[in-house]
Amino acid sequence: xxxxxxxxxxxxxxxxxxxxxxxxxxxxxxxxxxxxxxxxxxxxxxxxxxxxxxxxxxxxxxxxxxxxxxxxxxx
Numbered sequence: 001x002x003x004x005x006x007x008x009x010x011x012x013x014x015x016x017x018x019x020x021x022x023x024x025x026x027x028x029x030x031x032x033x034x035x036x037x038x039x040x041x042x043x044x045x046x047x048x049x050x051x052x053x054x055x056x057x058x059x060x061x062x063x064x065x066x067x068x069x070x071x072x073x074x075x
Contacts, residue, residue: 005016022028027047036044063070 002018002021004021006013007016008014017025017027025033025045025047027033031047032049034046034049036046036050038044
């Protein structure tokens, strides 16, 4: 288990990520992290945008279903 410290940043609160956590998440200063709720009620911190993941899944579905139309449009 890795502990993350909550600290004051201006008028807000922020999380301090040590080098190990930054390496595991593959993030650096300025990157955005997303806090999502897991099915069991736990919270998850991830560098991956869940909304973007849904958009890409929809785009892949459209590209698969309409590949002949897209192929014709590409010519």
